[in-house]
Amino acid sequence: MESITLHNPLDMHLHLREGEILKTILPYSTDTFLGAVVMPNLKQPITDTRLAEAYYETIKKIANDFNPIMTIYLTNDLKKQDLQQAISKGFKILKLYPKGSTTNSSNGVENILDHKMQQILEIAQDLGFILSIHAESSGFSLDREYEFLKVFEYLSQTFPKLKIILEHMSDHRSIKVLDSFENIFATLTLHHITMDLDDLLGKGLNPHYFCKPILKTKKDKEMLLNLAITAHPKVSFGSDSAPHLLSTKLSSNASAGIFSAPFLLESLAELFEKHNALANLQKFISDNAFKNYNLSFKNQKTIVLKKQPCIIPESIACMDDKIIPLHAGKTLQWSLDKS
Amino acid sequence: MESITLHNPLDMHLHLREGEILKTILPYSTDTFLGAVVMPNLKQPITDTRLAEAYYETIKKIANDFNPIMTIYLTNDLKKQDLQQAISKGFKILKLYPKGSTTNSSNGVENILDHKMQQILEIAQDLGFILSIHAESSGFSLDREYEFLKVFEYLSQTFPKLKIILEHMSDHRSIKVLDSFENIFATLTLHHITMDLDDLLGKGLNPHYFCKPILKTKKDKEMLLNLAITAHPKVSFGSDSAPHLLSTKLSSNASAGIFSAPFLLESLAELFEKHNALANLQKFISDNAFKNYNLSFKNQKTIVLKKQPCIIPESIACMDDKIIPLHAGKTLQWSLDKS
Incomplete structure (x- = not known):
């Protein structure tokens, strides 16, 4: 039977939440990924080293072989010693949320260009941090990422040694920053490279396809997909999987976020095979991230996928409620070889 | 107290549905409107004169003073005698739904340009019908109306004596057809002239703002609003109010449609006042429609609105469920003077 072997898959953008939800969803990532960049936008955001350590321990207690790559929620309150402490513990990613841009971002940064934030980023650059950005303005939904690009230009030029990640790139107009600025990188989700606004609202309205940044046009989808299947060296996979009950x-005010964590590798195998790009999947799912984030782990993980259909479950029970995975009920052509 | 008097308000695009929903919602229109163009996309579409007569009688039984302006659902099965019969009963509007374009449109027209449809429209033109069109292609949501404009160009030139209405205009790129083609007219909804895509999905996702055509950009909203407040002579008000439980x-596949029928005149008064355009409201809400559709009724209706706050209810009970009106819970500055 046809099979693919993937070494050390990494999910470079993952929401694990906390409490019961964390316990329910974590196995979907740990089954297939060696590690993941864990987002800090909990109800109480992970704004310092102490909180990051506690969150790290909570995750490790459930899944000891999994490598959570912790992020610190960037706020104006961070001081030099806070950043030094974080780096000393190996927490080297700062996550920047523009205030109000997505789920639990009310503590986010109001003005990235103010003096205080400049001082923090100066220190972060010196200490070797990576800056991950939810790159959206507060403008019109379909232009938010595009409007934010000028911030990348400014940051890249002001902090040329700071590695900056444009998270969940969603707009084809953003692609040029990868070539224009040496220190700018990106992550791509499964949903932004396979779906567009019509999937959300073209027939009925499907809240399970509602995410931030919003799904965009067919052209955006296709050009971002091309980055993925060619394994552009500055691009890594980051699912942005985000569970919601x-x-x-x-609801009349539905939460943004797509729970894609189950069946990510199976879905990516199907997608890359369709585009005759299976040979590039290893780079997209792991190698690029190792290089660009300068990662190393104590353990390794090898995943074998075989060409055999599997079905994504309709729902996953959680807290007397349920979580609906991306493409619930769909049959995929690849499945995990657990033998 | 400040007040406005409106004569014979007409809603030139209204979904009244049937059964319990019809009984629940009809009073919201009959309280304030002299009449309305009643859409034919029931579960069993109103595809001929017999069905239109029965539907007309059902409505009249509930609201005898209300003037339902019936529409016939355009299908390839319509024959010359069907059209003659409809006209003889005073049913002079044909409604064209491209197949699959919105709620209950599966019986719609597959190919507007085929020979059979051309013959039907030729007869319709000769008999003096008005052709109302849900003007959307099957392309990308935000471009569906724009892509459809070439059909208007073709129809206008092929049937120069047929009055054609671009229903619920939603895209600023459509405005030019009003000036380019003498026989093309339009209706505007309250929601397309006051809301944009960000209202649907800019923060949380709000299914109560989900409609077809989809809400578009701020520029679209503003340019369409300008048509309304200047009471462009080829434009009439048509709410496209569409109740859904x-x-x-x-739902994971939410229905398209905004239930705006309650408080339409109050909302329009507030909107036109804000733009110093109250003097044009009479044309937009009635006079333009009387002229463009060549209407006359046996009765009259005078509505007085006074500058006194009213609150839109949170919900309206219906069939052990409820219907949520547009802007539920909002306070408006104008209310109906029932004295």
Whole structure:
């Protein structure tokens, strides 16, 4: 039977939440990924080393072989010693949320260009941090990422030694920053490279396809997909998988986030095979990240996928409610070889 | 107290549905409007004169003073005698749904340009019908109306004596057809002239703002609003009010349609006042429609609005479920003077 072997898959953008949700969803990532960049936008955001350590321990207690790559929620309150402490513990990613841009971002940065933030980023650059950015302005939904590009230009030129990641790139107009600025990198989700606005609202309205940044045009999807299947050296896979209880999705004010963690590798194998690009999947799912983030781990993980259909479950029970995975009920052509 | 008097308000695009929903919602229109163009996309579409007569009688039984302006759902099965019969009963509007374009449009027209449809429209032109069009292609959501404009160009030139209405205009790129083609007119909804895509999905996702055509950009909203407040002579008000039970809105496949029928005149008064355009409201809400559709009724209706706050209810009970009106819970500055 046809199979693919993947070494040390990494999910460079993952929401694990906390409490019961964390316990329910974590196995979907740990089954297939060696590690993941864990987002800090909990109800109480992970704004310092102490909180990051506690969160790290919580995750490790459930999945000891999994490598959570912790992020610190960037706020104006961070001081030099806070950044030094974080780096000393190996927490080297700062996550920048523009205030109000997505789920639990109310503590985010109001003005990235103010003096205080400049001082913090200067120190972060000196200490070797990576700056991960939810890159959206507060403008019109479909232009938010595009409008934010000028911030990348400014940051790249002001902090040329700071590695900056444009998280979940969603707009084809952003691609040029990868070539224009040496220190700018990107992550891509499965949903932004395979779906567009019509999937969300072209027929009925499907809240399970509602995410930030919003799904965009067919052209955006296709050009971003091309970055993925060619394994552009500055691009890594980051699912942005974000679980929400069904009750918050079926609401007059539905939460943004797509729970894609189950079946990511199976879906990517199917996608890359369709585009005759299976040979590039290893780079996209792991090698590029190791290089660009300068990563190393004590353990390794080898995943074998075989060409055999599997079905994504309709829902996953959680807290007397349920979480609906991306493409619930769909049959995929690849499955995990657990033998 | 400040007040406005409106004569014979007409809603030139209204979904009244049937059964319990019809009984629940009809009073919201009959309280304030002299009449309305009643859409034919029921579960069993109103595809001929017999069905239109029965539907007309059903409505009249509930609201005898209300003037339902019936529409016939355009299908390839319509024959010359069907059209003659409809006209003889005073049913002079044909509604064209491209197949699959919106709620209950599966019986719609597959190819507007085929020979059979051309013959039907030729007869319709000769008999003096008005052709109302849900003007959307099957392309990308935000371009569907724009892509459809070439059909208007073709129809206008092929049938120069047929009055054609671009229903619920939603894209600023459509405005030019009003000036380019003498026989093309339009209706505007309240939601397309006051809301944009960000209202649907800019923060949380709000299924109560999900409609077809989809809400578009701020520029579209502003340019369409300008048509309304200047009472462009080829434009009439048509709410496209479309009730859906809450259970179908809070769904993984939510139905398209905004229930705006309650408080339409109050909302329009507030909107036109804000733009110093109250003097044009009478034309937009009635006079333009009387002229463009060549209407006359046996009765009259005078509505007085006074500058006194009113609150839109949170929901309206219906069939062990509820219907959520547009802007539920909002306070408006104008209310109906029932004295």
